[in-house]
Amino acid sequence: MQRFAVGDAVRTRAARPEGHTRLPRYLERRVGHVEAVYGAFPLADERAEGAASEPQALYCVVFDGAEVWGTSAASLPMTISADLWDSYLDPEQA
Amino acid sequence: MSHDHDHDHDAHHDHDHSHDTHGGTATMASRLAALVSQLEAKGVVTEAQIDQGVEAFLAHAQPANGAALVARAWTDPAFAARLAADANAALDELGSDMTHWVKVKLRAVTNTEAVHNVIVCTLCSCYPVSLLGPSPSWYKSLAYRARVVREPRAVLAEFGVELAPDVQVRVWDSTAELRYVVVPRRPAGTDGMSERELAALVSRDALIGTAIC
Numbered sequence: 692m693q694r695f696a697v698g699d700a701v702r703t704r705a706a707r708p709e710g711h712t713r714l715p716r717y718l719e720r721r722v723g724h725v726e727a728v729y730g731a732f733p734l735a736d737e738r739a740e741g742a743a744s745e746p747q748a749l750y751c752v753v754f755d756g757a758e759v760w761g762t763s764a765a766s767l768p769m770t771i772s773a774d775l776w777d778s779y780l781d782p783e784q785a
Numbered sequence: 786m787s788h789d790h791d792h793d794h795d796a797h798h799d800h801d802h803s804h805d806t807h808g809g810t811a812t813m814a815s816r817l818a819a820l821v822s823q824l825e826a827k828g829v830v831t832e833a834q835i836d837q838g839v840e841a842f843l844a845h846a847q848p849a850n851g852a853a854l855v856a857r858a859w860t861d862p863a864f865a866a867r868l869a870a871d872a873n874a875a876l877d878e879l880g881s882d883m884t885h886w887v888k889v890k891l892r893a894v895t896n897t898e899a900v901h902n903v904i905v906c907t908l909c910s911c912y913p914v915s916l917l918g919p920s921p922s923w924y925k926s927l928a929y930r931a932r933v934v935r936e937p938r939a940v941l942a943e944f945g946v947e948l949a950p951d952v953q954v955r956v957w958d959s960t961a962e963l964r965y966v967v968v969p970r971r972p973a974g975t976d977g978m979s980e981r982e983l984a985a986l987v988s989r990d991a992l993i994g995t996a997i998c
Binding site: 713714715717718729730732735749751756759760764765766768769770771772773774775776 | 938952953963
């Protein structure tokens with residue numbers, strides 16, 4: 692499953708409230724853009740539970756610091772890049 | 786088996802869970818001991834084999850590996866370009882030591898006049914052990930992991946890295962299968978140096994992004 696391409700705007704979903712996930716809570720419901728597509732990897736959330744996992748696309752998603760922390764952050768300009776699986780993401784209107 | 790073993794072995798080290806968010810080291814140590822004793826009881830592996838594997842891996846996992854990578858990139862622009870495009874392929878070019886290394890996907894991120902990169906694993910402590918050796922304790926600390934994504938300039942300043950206000954900080958959170966390494970900028974006044982001399986200038990922290998070089 693690869694729904695996104697380099698340059699696409701994406702919004703992260705809510706992190707799973709229970710169980711294992713590799714979507715950091717501080718990056719949930721944030722808009723970023725796909726900077727790279729790394730290929731297909733088993734989903735960590737499923738693998739951690741011993742479940743069979745159909746590999747899905749893993750993306751490098753870049754978030755602007757202001758999007759993550761608000762515009763007042765003294766650390767700007769900054770970006771945060773995270774490696775996120777396809778099912779962590781929804782399309783966002785660019 | 787040997788490849789799978791190597792992979793799992795490295796995955797363990799590159800993705801070390803013996804840190805402060807998973808119930809303390811005593812709990813983790815007792816879990817590990819229970820696991821090892823079960824593996825021994827079932828004839829899967831002996832403790833001596835595990836020790837040998839760890840020693841063999843750590844003998845090759847040193848910051849000198851990352852430094853050699855950087856020195857080659859500094860002296861060979863074509864290599865630097867290949868490193869940026871496909872770090873694993875570039876690593877393979879560096880020679881026989883690489884054959885011991887495990888095939889985790891690696892990405893090298895290069896500092897420039899306008900961009901400073903720094904790596905972290907906010908969720909646990911993912912780290913390119915093969916290239917940098919065992920990670921420093923601060924890398925695994927809650928303080929570093931929480932703060933470097935929120936106020937990287939302040940954290941970097943505490944490490945002695947003062948960045949101009951217009952320099953873009955890029956924080957790389959190792960949330961999945963990739964490991965990151967920073968390629969620092971080549972220091973001024975090093976034009977006449979050999980690749981070996983240059984490699985000696987590169988610190989472990991520079992490869993993480995918490996030092997200039």
